[in-house]
Amino acid sequence: KVRLEKSSGAMVRRPNTPMTVEDVQANWNDIISFATPLYHFTQTDQVSHILDSIRKINNKDEEKGNEVFTQTYSYTSNQA
Numbered sequence: 292k293v294r295l296e297k298s299s300g301a302m303v304r305r306p307n308t309p310m311t312v313e314d315v316q317a318n319w320n321d322i323i324s325f326a327t328p329l330y331h332f333t334q335t336d337q338v339s340h341i342l343d344s345i346r347k348i349n350n351k352d353e354e355k356g357n358e359v360f361t362q363t364y365s366y367t368s369n370q371a
Contacts, residue, residue: 296328304348 301321303314315322331337 296325296330298323298325299327299329302344302347306348
């Protein structure tokens with residue numbers, strides 16, 4: 292059988308804070324719950340849902356006047 296619905300999930304990422312394993316663990320029941328499923332029939336539906344979630348995070352950043360959290364990593368040619 293193919294399940295044509297997806298979990299509504301949970302917003303684990305918070306503004307200006309890296310997401311941790313503990314954040315996922317704390318929200319796991321919401322992440323896997325099908326109590327309020329979503330139905331994405333096209334790729335456009337799925338992408339729209341993802342973009343809306345990103346906008347919600349960015350709006351929270353703007354409301355608080357915070358800068359977006361970023362991290363920069365450097366690698367040498369030996370580590371690549």
